[in-house]
Amino acid sequence: MKEITFENALKDLELIVKDLESGNIPLEEAITKYTDAMNLLKLCQEKLDHATKQVNKILGEDGKLEDFKLTDGEE
Amino acid sequence: MNQEYCTVSQINQWIKLMFDNSAYLKKIYLKGEISNFKHHTSGHLYFTLKDDESRISAIMFRSAASSLGFVPEDGMNVLVTGRVSVYPAGGNYQIYVDKMEQDGLGNLYIEFEKLKKKLALEGLFDPAHKKVIPKYPTKIGIVTASTGAAIKDILSTIERRYPICETILFPSLVQGASASKDVAEKIKIAQNYDLDLLIVGRGGGSIEDLWAFNEEIVARAIFESKVPVISAVGHEVDVTIADFVADKRAPTPTGAAEMAVPTIDEVKKTFHTIELKLASFLEIKLKEASLELKKLEESYVLSHPMIIYENQIQKLDGLEENLHQALKQYLVQRKMMLDHIESSYVLQNPQTLYEQKEKDVKNYQVLLLKNINRIFSLKYHDFQLMVQTLKLVNPLNILEKGYSVVKKDGHIIKDSHVLKVKDELNIDFSKGSISVEVKEIIK
Numbered sequence: 320m321k322e323i324t325f326e327n328a329l330k331d332l333e334l335i336v337k338d339l340e341s342g343n344i345p346l347e348e349a350i351t352k353y354t355d356a357m358n359l360l361k362l363c364q365e366k367l368d369h370a371t372k373q374v375n376k377i378l379g380e381d382g383k384l385e386d387f388k389l390t391d392g393e394e
Numbered sequence: 395m396n397q398e399y400c401t402v403s404q405i406n407q408w409i410k411l412m413f414d415n416s417a418y419l420k421k422i423y424l425k426g427e428i429s430n431f432k433h434h435t436s437g438h439l440y441f442t443l444k445d446d447e448s449r450i451s452a453i454m455f456r457s458a459a460s461s462l463g464f465v466p467e468d469g470m471n472v473l474v475t476g477r478v479s480v481y482p483a484g485g486n487y488q489i490y491v492d493k494m495e496q497d498g499l500g501n502l503y504i505e506f507e508k509l510k511k512k513l514a515l516e517g518l519f520d521p522a523h524k525k526v527i528p529k530y531p532t533k534i535g536i537v538t539a540s541t542g543a544a545i546k547d548i549l550s551t552i553e554r555r556y557p558i559c560e561t562i563l564f565p566s567l568v569q570g571a572s573a574s575k576d577v578a579e580k581i582k583i584a585q586n587y588d589l590d591l592l593i594v595g596r597g598g599g600s601i602e603d604l605w606a607f608n609e610e611i612v613a614r615a616i617f618e619s620k621v622p623v624i625s626a627v628g629h630e631v632d633v634t635i636a637d638f639v640a641d642k643r644a645p646t647p648t649g650a651a652e653m654a655v656p657t658i659d660e661v662k663k664t665f666h667t668i669e670l671k672l673a674s675f676l677e678i679k680l681k682e683a684s685l686e687l688k689k690l691e692e693s694y695v696l697s698h699p700m701i702i703y704e705n706q707i708q709k710l711d712g713l714e715e716n717l718h719q720a721l722k723q724y725l726v727q728r729k730m731m732l733d734h735i736e737s738s739y740v741l742q743n744p745q746t747l748y749e750q751k752e753k754d755v756k757n758y759q760v761l762l763l764k765n766i767n768r769i770f771s772l773k774y775h776d777f778q779l780m781v782q783t784l785k786l787v788n789p790l791n792i793l794e795k796g797y798s799v800v801k802k803d804g805h806i807i808k809d810s811h812v813l814k815v816k817d818e819l820n821i822d823f824s825k826g827s828i829s830v831e832v833k834e835i836i837k
Contacts, residue, residue, distance in 0.1 A: 324532060325530060325532065325558070326528065326529075326530040326531070326532055326590075329529070329530055329661075329664075332668055333668075335672075336668055336671055336672065336675075339671075339672070339675045339679075340671070340675065344679075346679055346680075346683045349675075349676065349679050350676070350679075353672055353675070353676045356668070356672050357669075357672065360665055360668060360669055360672075363661075363665060364662075364665060366558070367558070367658060367661060367662065372553065372557040372558070373557065373558060373559060373560040373561065375549055375561045375562075375563065376560070376561065376562045376563065377540060377562070377563040377564075377565060378562060378563065378564045378565065378580075378583065384562060387540070387563050389545065389546055389549060389550075
């Protein structure tokens with residue numbers, strides 16, 4: 320299974336909340352959705368907590384991506 | 395004698411005084427072309443202003459130069475204000491520049507307005523084309539110079555707010571003649587990197603410095619970008635064509651980064667809100683459900699199950715009643731039909747049936763007799779006709795008219811050639827017969 324991205328997880332979460340808020344969902348379905356939502360929430364939080372800082376990249380002249388570090392000094 | 399001579403310093407001071415006393419030279423407006431430009435390490439600018447025939451030395455002190463909106467260079471036409479005075483140590487007069495701006499800016503302004511109008515007409519600024527900036531981007535592209543304040547501001551802001559976001563810098567020229575082409579090309583290249591968002595811009599500068607972002611080629615590249623674009627050119631006050639085309643305009647590069655990513659704290663707060671919402675929702679839902687359940691439990695039917703049964707009994711009774719009724723009705727009907735049949739005339743008087751049949755037989759007898767008589771007389775007539783005809787063709791009738799029949803050995807002779815002399819023949823007459831002998835065969 321493809322790993323769910325943070326953004327997609329958040330999107331799904333928002334959808335579920337909207338769904339639940341709109342009412343008219345049978346109880347069992349509501350509970351399933353709630354469980355799903357809690358799982359997604361946990362996933363997102365884990366992702367956030369374990370998020371490591373991304374390395375900034377720069378497109379080199381040869382068309383390849385390289386790590387990019389800001390050089391201090393004048394503009 | 396010596397007193398008649400003054401020193402070099404004295405004369406230069408005196409001349410300086412004369413210059414400084416001149417109201418006209420205190421503030422003059424001058425236009426010319428820069429040459430021999432020198433940016434001294436002290437921060438002061440030294441250069442010459444010239445026109446086709448003359449030149450004048452110029453100096454701009456660091457304090458004045460710091461507010462310059464552009465980087466002066468040789469060959470540039472400029473408008474300056476300042477005072478003309480003498481530098482006693484060098485014995486030369488020069489203009490001390492307070493303000494300097496580029497000549498020909500009016501043209502740029504006209505160009506800007508023209509392009510803006512054209513692109514607006516084409517619909518490049520139409521809100522309908524604006525793409526939504528994603529809330530939680532995972533990969534952001536940046537088109538700007540690899541050095542300078544802009545990239546520094548953007549990256550540090552993203553790092554501070556939302557370090558889990560990946561960034562790719564597409565280094566580009568951001569000023570000078572080929573900047574616009576380079577920026578446009580980098581925007582196009584950036585399309586291939588699966589980005590959620592693109593920040594295009596540069597730090598502050600003079601209107602000429604920012605000009606690349608007023609070029610049509612950049613505007614079109616931004617418009618054609620499939621990735622949402624945030625423009626971030628110069629400072630708050632600088633508005634470029636790129637800003638109009640971009641899906642969102644940021645006042646500064648830092649502002650662009652703030653628009654591009656949320657802060658981790660914001661996201662966590664969002665989570666918390668969602669969690670609360672979900673929990674309260676479920677609670678409400680469960681409360682609703684249990685209320686519903688209670689209501690059902692307390693419902694009349696469930697608390698008095700007998701009534702389900704009672705109803706059924708009543709229903710059954712009703713059905714039984716109906717059944718009896720229906721059967722009764724059915725029997726009555728049948729009885730009535732039977733009575734009707736029994737009371738019919740024929741069944742009451744069977745002899746009439748016999749009489750009727752007898753009458754029919756008599757009728758048939760009469761008819762039969764009549765038909766037989768008719769057929770008999772027809773056939774008798776036919777017979778009479780036949781007898782008449784037979785009479786006409788009877789050979790005896792022909793003999794009666796005087797003809798005779800010649801026979802030999804019982805065969806009628808019709809041709810004399812079959813006979814020979816001395817043949818014996820019989821001749822039958824109407825009355826009687828004779829026997830004769832052939833005397834001669836006449837040819």
